[in-house]
Amino acid sequence: MNNLLSFGCTGIIFLGCLAPAIAQVTPVESTSASDLLLVEPRLGGGVSTSGAGVPRFSHLEGFAPLVQTPGESILFLEGHLSWFDYETVGTNLTLGHRFYDRDGDRIFGGYVSYDSRDTGNNRFNQIGFGFERLSDDWDLRLNGYVPFGDNRKQIGSTLSNITDASISSFGFQGNLLLFSGTQTREETRQYEAAMLAIDGEAGGKLLDISDFGQVRGYGGLYYLDASNTTALGWRARLEARALDNYIVGLGIQHDAVFGTNFIFNFGINFGGSSGKEKEEGLLARMGEFVTRNNAIIIDEQTEFATSSETFANVVATNPVTGEQWFFQHVSNTEGIGGNGTFENPFNTIVEGINAANTNSTNNQNEIVYVQFGNDIANTTAITIPDNIQLLSIAPTQTINTQLGTLQLPSSGAGTSQRPQINATVTMGNNSVLSGFNLNNITGDGISATNVSGFIVEESGLSSITGNGISSNNSSGFTVKNNSFNTMTQNGISASGSNGFTVSNNSFNTISQNGISSSSSSGFTVSNNSFNAITQNGIFASSSNGFTVSNNSFNAITQNGISASSSNGFTVSNNSFNAITQNGISASSSSGFTVSNNSFKTVTEDGISASSSNGFTVSNNSFDTVTENGIFAENSTGFTIEGNTLSNIAQYGIQGGVDNGSSIGSIVIQNNTLSNIGGGSSSGSNQYDGIFVGASNSSTITDVTISGNTISNVDNDGIAVGATDGSTLSLATITGNNVSNVGRFGIGVGVDTVSGNGSVVSNAAITSNSVSAGGTKANIGTPGANIGVAIQSNTSQVCFSLSNNILTNPPAISLASITDLQVHLQHVTGGLPVAANFDIVGGNTVSNIQSNNNSFTGNVQMYIPVNVALNSTNSNSVASCP
Numbered sequence: 001m002n003n004l005l006s007f008g009c010t011g012i013i014f015l016g017c018l019a020p021a022i023a024q025v026t027p028v029e030s031t032s033a034s035d036l037l038l039v040e041p042r043l044g045g046g047v048s049t050s051g052a053g054v055p056r057f058s059h060l061e062g063f064a065p066l067v068q069t070p071g072e073s074i075l076f077l078e079g080h081l082s083w084f085d086y087e088t089v090g091t092n093l094t095l096g097h098r099f100y101d102r103d104g105d106r107i108f109g110g111y112v113s114y115d116s117r118d119t120g121n122n123r124f125n126q127i128g129f130g131f132e133r134l135s136d137d138w139d140l141r142l143n144g145y146v147p148f149g150d151n152r153k154q155i156g157s158t159l160s161n162i163t164d165a166s167i168s169s170f171g172f173q174g175n176l177l178l179f180s181g182t183q184t185r186e187e188t189r190q191y192e193a194a195m196l197a198i199d200g201e202a203g204g205k206l207l208d209i210s211d212f213g214q215v216r217g218y219g220g221l222y223y224l225d226a227s228n229t230t231a232l233g234w235r236a237r238l239e240a241r242a243l244d245n246y247i248v249g250l251g252i253q254h255d256a257v258f259g260t261n262f263i264f265n266f267g268i269n270f271g272g273s274s275g276k277e278k279e280e281g282l283l284a285r286m287g288e289f290v291t292r293n294n295a296i297i298i299d300e301q302t303e304f305a306t307s308s309e310t311f312a313n314v315v316a317t318n319p320v321t322g323e324q325w326f327f328q329h330v331s332n333t334e335g336i337g338g339n340g341t342f343e344n345p346f347n348t349i350v351e352g353i354n355a356a357n358t359n360s361t362n363n364q365n366e367i368v369y370v371q372f373g374n375d376i377a378n379t380t381a382i383t384i385p386d387n388i389q390l391l392s393i394a395p396t397q398t399i400n401t402q403l404g405t406l407q408l409p410s411s412g413a414g415t416s417q418r419p420q421i422n423a424t425v426t427m428g429n430n431s432v433l434s435g436f437n438l439n440n441i442t443g444d445g446i447s448a449t450n451v452s453g454f455i456v457e458e459s460g461l462s463s464i465t466g467n468g469i470s471s472n473n474s475s476g477f478t479v480k481n482n483s484f485n486t487m488t489q490n491g492i493s494a495s496g497s498n499g500f501t502v503s504n505n506s507f508n509t510i511s512q513n514g515i516s517s518s519s520s521s522g523f524t525v526s527n528n529s530f531n532a533i534t535q536n537g538i539f540a541s542s543s544n545g546f547t548v549s550n551n552s553f554n555a556i557t558q559n560g561i562s563a564s565s566s567n568g569f570t571v572s573n574n575s576f577n578a579i580t581q582n583g584i585s586a587s588s589s590s591g592f593t594v595s596n597n598s599f600k601t602v603t604e605d606g607i608s609a610s611s612s613n614g615f616t617v618s619n620n621s622f623d624t625v626t627e628n629g630i631f632a633e634n635s636t637g638f639t640i641e642g643n644t645l646s647n648i649a650q651y652g653i654q655g656g657v658d659n660g661s662s663i664g665s666i667v668i669q670n671n672t673l674s675n676i677g678g679g680s681s682s683g684s685n686q687y688d689g690i691f692v693g694a695s696n697s698s699t700i701t702d703v704t705i706s707g708n709t710i711s712n713v714d715n716d717g718i719a720v721g722a723t724d725g726s727t728l729s730l731a732t733i734t735g736n737n738v739s740n741v742g743r744f745g746i747g748v749g750v751d752t753v754s755g756n757g758s759v760v761s762n763a764a765i766t767s768n769s770v771s772a773g774g775t776k777a778n779i780g781t782p783g784a785n786i787g788v789a790i791q792s793n794t795s796q797v798c799f800s801l802s803n804n805i806l807t808n809p810p811a812i813s814l815a816s817i818t819d820l821q822v823h824l825q826h827v828t829g830g831l832p833v834a835a836n837f838d839i840v841g842g843n844t845v846s847n848i849q850s851n852n853n854s855f856t857g858n859v860q861m862y863i864p865v866n867v868a869l870n871s872t873n874s875n876s877v878a879s880c881p
Contacts, residue, residue, distance in 0.1 A: 038070050039287035044269025046247070052224070052233065052258035053195060053297035055085045063271070063289055073099035074286050078113075080294045090117040092294045094128070098286050107134040107285060115145070117194075117296040121155040124194040124296050132290070136282045138204030139218070143292045147194035152227045152301075160186040165403035172342035172409060175327050177316040183403060184308050191301040193226035197293065201235070213242035224257060226299045231255040237263070244284070245269060257299060316401040318365045325399060328352040330370045332378070332419055345371060349378050349390065349419070356388050363387040367399070370419045370435075371410060381423040384431040386451075392435035394418040395458035395481075418460065427454040427477075434458050444470040452476045462486050467493040475499050485509055490516040498522045508532055513539040521545045531555055536562040544568050554578055559585040567591045577601055582608040590614045600624055605631045606645075613637045623647055628654050629673075636663035643671045652676040652710070655692045655703075657726075662699040666692060670707040677714025680742040687714040689741070693749075694726035694758075704732045713741040717770070721749035722758040731763045738770045745770030762800075769805045 042063035080092035096111035113128035170179030201220030233255025329345035356366035397411035553560035677687025717738035
């Protein structure tokens with residue numbers, strides 16, 4: 001049938017090439033020129049881009065009149081031959097009839113068609129029918145397409161892996177693990193479905209270009225239906241006809257199944273009407289090709305189906321290798337002479353390992369499974385070869401199989417069922433040790449050298465004279481859910497090792513470090529507990545890229561974390577309690593982020609950094625610290641923000657540089673400090689809430705202290721300064737709230753009684769609130785109790801005061817100033833009238849007096865030489881920068 005249709009279509013195209021004599025003409029009496037219009041055979045072709053359910057195609061077409069009465073009616077055949085994607089073929093044969101309604105000056109027509117399309121996978125057939133109404137001004141078309149035969153055919157399927165398995169029974173037999181049950185698979189099936197379609201459009205002439213041609217526009221709706229798919233869509237198109245032979249089309253269509261498609265087509269044809277086309281344009285359309293969708297619309301569908309099947313005595317396989325898991329069974333309560341089967345296990349671990357190491361390629365499917373108790377200790381040193389897993393029944397043991405992850409029989413028996421090992425275990429590449437007690441070992445408990453990917457888990461290590469685990473030049477290993485107790489050296493020691501994970505372990509009574517890292521990188525240390533560690537909880541030397549999170553450090557004799565010449569640490573959400581030295585100590589290190597940790601009962605500093613760079617310390621809490629909350633010496637690029645510090649015995653935050661060093665940016669912002677240095681009533685008289693200073697010919701480029709809340713401080717709330725030939729280039733002190741301090745709310749100091757030559761180039765003190773100045777000294781001595789104090793010997797200070805609020809100053813009277821708010825003090829003489837200050841804009845008391853206990857505007861001051869307050873400024877004095 002399909003071959004016949006193709007032959008018929010080819011014949012119609014051939015007929016379109018023949019002479020007009022092909023058509024049978026019924027003679028009529030000629031009454032006008034239009035009556036003599038004769039429709040001749042027509043041949044055409046064209047190309048089109050893809051549309052809904054139709055790929056791009058090219059085509060040939062022929063139009064052959066069968067019977068016609070010129071000017072009145074015509075019975076005709078059309079044939080189409082299409083090449084889809086230049087690979088597959090579609091054919092159409094259409095029988096149509098048109099007649100001219102002279103009274104209405106319009107053409108009515110109808111057709112039936114038979115269509116076929118080869119998709120490369122299947123061939124589909126359909127019957128088409130339609131109605132058309134054509135006129136010079138507007139057209140109407142309705143078409144229908146009805147597939148017949150098998151209009152939905154499967155073109156392929158993919159069977160997935162098992163998506164669900166229900167195991168009714170499983171157990172060991174020999175060296176294999178067998179199970180029975182039911183399993184479900186999912187099948188993905190691909191179909192092609194020919195779609196029933198109905199479309200309609202209306203439109204008409206938009207532009208008439210004289211004898212050259214015309215442009216018509218159309219719009220309409222279409223409906224598509226196939227098994228499991230329906231859609232209602234719309235389309236619009238423009239059609240330009242030129243010189244009766246050329247057709248160019250541009251369209252757009254949209255539906256929920258095929259989305260939006262832009263369609264371009266071009267066609268050329270020859271023949272058709274003759275004699276009076278130009279005079280009788282409408283009658284010339286009697287020979288047009290029928291406008292319809294000549295290609296069967298195909299919906300490519302995907303369907304998912306599931307099927308269940310039972311299975312029995314299926315052997316568990318390793319999905320990585322596709323091979324059977326092979327178990328060497330060990331029961332250390334059995335006698336000698338076993339063969340490693342479940343029914344007749346080996347007596348020792350070494351026997352099981354030796355058998356596993358000779359059984360299969362690369363040992364990837366080999367498991368040595370120690371089934372029972374701890375009656376007999378294993379005193380022989382053990383080496384686990386590459387890829388072999390040494391497991392016991394104590395923890396829950398799981399393996400991946402073709403049916404998913406399964407728990408091994410008898411596993412989960414509890415820690416009391418851990419077998420004992422009393423000699424060093426040496427790990428191989430990708431080896432596993434799980435569920436053992438390693439006790440009373442001389443030397444290291446576990447050793448790994450030049451290997452990668454090993455796992456130590458669910459085990460207990462105790463009474464070991466060396467390291468619990470020693471790793472040398474190894475990488476990518478995991479240590480989790482273990483306990484380390486009573487180690488003479490380190491819990492874990494890593495040298496030249498990279499990319500390891502240590503999680504959910506406990507370290508107790510370790511004589512050196514909980515974890516020691518030397519020249520290593522890429523560590524993740526999380527959810528561990530470190531208790532009673534003689535040296536450091538974590539020690540890192542020349543190591544990089546550590547993430548330390550959610551650990552607890554308790555009763556550490558030295559530092560919770562100690563880093564030397566190390567870089568790129570992230571320390572977050574840890575707790576540090578009862579630390580004898582520093583919570584975190586860093587020297588010659590960089591790139592640290594310390595956030596959301598708690599430090600409590602720390603004997604030295606909460607965080608101490610020396611000669612380090614690029615630290616961010618944020619959102620931590622510090623409580624009961626014997627020395628400084630945060631201490632940074634000769635360190636630059638620090639951001640300290642959002643922390644809470646309380647009950648700090650010395651400085652809350654202290655940053656400084658000395659001995660000719662130079663540092664850049666320090667930002668201290670949005671912290672809350674309280675009860676610093678013993679509080680405002682303590683007798684120390686030296687510890688500030690925040691202190692940043694340079695000494696001994698050193699330089700600080702930029703300090704920003706902003707948005708902090710500071711209360712109950714031994715000495716100054718905020719203090720910055722430079723001494724002994726040092727320079728503080730820029731200090732911005734803004735938006736802070738300072739209350740209940742022992743001495744100055746905010747102090748800027750340059751040099752001491754014996755020092756000189758230092759410079760504070762620009763101290764901007766803006767928008768601060770200072771209340772309740774201290775009461776530790778009287779106004780006649782150095783260190784008066786003032787809201788803002790600027791001190792100098794013979795050195796230079798340039799500063800500005802603007803928009804500060806100073807309240808509750810000491811109730812004293814000096815000269816004409818009552819309620820002294822700002823003290824410009826000469827260090828040597830102590831009294832403000834002997835100070836070295838120049839107030840830019842005029843040396844008058846009113847320039848520094850605050851009416852109603854508040855500052856407004858912007859007052860700048862400079863201290864170059866020994867000039868008394870209210871005296872005339874020397875012409876040689878430079879102004880503030």
